[in-house]
Amino acid sequence: MGDTGDIFSACWVIVDTFDSRKDCAIYVRDGRVRGIAPLQDLTSRFPEARVHVGENVAILPGFVNAHHHCFGVNLVNQGISDDLLEPWILATAGAAAISSKTSTEYAALRLLKNGVTAVVDACTPGATAALAEVKIREKIDVYNRLGMSCAIAPGERWQNRLVHPAGQDTDFLASLPQDLREKLEHQHLSRVRMDPATYLGLVVRLAEENATTENADVWFGPVAPHWTGHELLRDIGFAVQHKGLRMQTHAAESLLQHLSAGRPEFQSPVAELAQAGLLNKKLSLAHMVWADDNDLQQVAEMGAHIVCNPSSNLRLRSGIARAPQMMRLGINLALGMDGTSLAGDEDMFAEMRLARNLYWSADPAERDLCAQDVFDMATMGGARQMGMDHNIGSLTEGKRADFMIVSLENLQGPWLSDRADPIELLVSSAKSSDILSVYTSGSLAVYHGKICNRDEQSVFRDIADNMQHAADQRLRAEDYAIVRSALLRWYDDWLTEHA
Ligand SMILES: [Zn+2]
Structure with missing residues (x-):
């Protein structure tokens, strides 16, 4: 991008959820949106700028995927099916x-091709501070080199690695045959995790180092709180309050988590976070499917954010979040693909389409989430949660020029009414295959489904190579069936006993 800048015109420029401009254009220079006006106005104001006339397209701000994990190759492709x-x-x-760098690169390319230009990456840090530092720096580097904004949120399951209530892992293991006991012990219990004190120091140091970094x-x-424990949560709370850092955690995700709550050793995650001084504007809670009225009220009062993950909650049989109620309480909602x-x-x-169709309430006091609500979740809601809303999440003048150009060809069909609302149309009907190009910071990043500044094929080769040489640690189908029924039986017994 030279000094003269670029003008992009479109049938619709979606500046943000509440500001869609028909037959409009944006002027982009030095990576930022510098003007929004009809094409003729911009070409006369900036006669030197290169002009890209968009025929039958819409320009949208880049999406914010507010909760994500880089699993590498889809788990279903690895023989791990969806389940509770x-x-x-x-x-x-x-x-x-596989290598964290390779799985992050693969995830980043896939997200970017789908118009996602900012992401919260929830990851495990690794066994030592040195390894974790390399991993976190590599992740930031991968996203930033593609022009994406990111927040890296490393964390562990420090306790309850097999079953929720604290201190019950051994009891559950005892219910398994010897060979499976050893396998699970090896995979879940004996894996070396970074000790809490080292973890605290590392996150504080890297967060402070990136404090002045824009993206x-x-x-x-x-x-999640029940995987962390009171003491470490309290220490994190102390660091968060004194250093002004952010945190994301899973909370109230599944029914079994919910049923194991409300006991002295494990109260509701919201109560647990409040007690640790963590329930505040810097906190984002992923899922919250099973949060009750009291929890949501507290989240609203303290200004914490919630990330809804509708696909994940269906695939992992967690349920449907009460997003209409969250919205009525004024909680900032974001959207994640998990x-x-x-x-x-x-x-x-x-994901937006799913959110829009799932998040309705039979209670007439609560209005359904409309197309505008879910579009806001996927853009500004995520940006607000990341504390980057002054910079990303919309195409307001002065913000980073992170945007996508979407073809209206398929959406329009043989006829489209003048009354059709562009956001409604995009949320109801668009697919990522309608994306023609994606720009990050004003530079072309994706063109007709191809990444522009990274050799995608080499990433695919790395993935295939990594997968070929990775040790096969999966449970055989018959072993999984045994573990699964033992686990459900164990919960059933435990819950009956503690009813
Ligand atoms: Zn997650």
């Missing part, structure tokens, strides 16, 4: 352990 969250987690430990951040990402989009294709249009 708890047994599924036990199965995912058998996924191929990269490092957050705390303890996997590395588990419905078709495993990271199509953010499909």
Whole structure:
């Protein structure tokens, strides 16, 4: 991009959810949006600029995927089927352990091709501070080189690695045959994890180092309160309050998590976070499917954010979040794909469509989420949660020129009414295959489905090579069936006993 800048015109410029401009254009220079006006106005104001006339297209701000995991090759492709969250987690430990850099690159390319220009990457840090530091730096580098903004949220399951209530892992293991006991022990219990004190120091240091970076951040990402423990949560709370850092955690995701809550050793995740001083504007909670009225009220009062992950919640049998109620309470909502989009294709249009159709309430006091609501979740909601809303999430003048050009050809069909609302049309009907190009910071990043500044084929080769040489740690189908039924039986017994 030279000094003279570029003008892009379109049938619609979607500046943000509430500002769609017909027959309009944007002027982009030095990576930022510098003007929004009809094409003729911009060409007369900036006669030197290169002009890209968009025939039958819309220009949209880049999407923010507010909660993601880089699983590498889709788990279904690795022989790990969708299931109830708890047994599924036990199965995912058998996924191929490939290089974090390769799986991040692969995830980043796929997201970018789907118009996602900012992401919150929830990851495990690795066994030592040195390894974690390399991993986090590599991730930031991968996203930033593609022009994407990112927040990296490393975290572990420090306790309850097999079953939710604290201190019950051994009890559950005892219910398994010897060979499976050893396998699960090896995969889940004996894996070396970074100790909490080292983790705290590392996240604080890397977060402070990135504090002045415009499009990269490092957050705390303890996997969930019940996997973290009171003491470490309290220490994180202390660091968050004194250093002004951000945190993302899974919370109230599954029914079994919910049923194991409300006990002295494990109260509701929201209560647990509040007690640790973590329930505040810097916190984002992923899922919250089983959050009750009291939880949501507290989240609203303290200004914490919620990321809804509709695809993941369906695929892992978690349920449907009460998003209409969250919205009525004024909670900032974002949208995440959790590395588990419905078709495993990271199509953010499909995710918005799903959110829009799932999130309605039979209670007339709560209005359904409309197309505008879910579009806002996928753009500004995520940007607000990342603390980057001054810079990304919309095409307001002065912000980063992260945008996509979407063809209206297929959406229009043989006839389209003048009354049709462009956001409604995009949320209802668009697919990522309608994306013609994606720009990050004003530079062409994706053109007709191909990444422009990275050799995609070499990433695919790396993935295939990594997969070929990764040790096969998966449970055999018959072993998984045994573990699964033992797990469900164990929960059933435990819950009956503690009813
Ligand atoms: Zn997740």
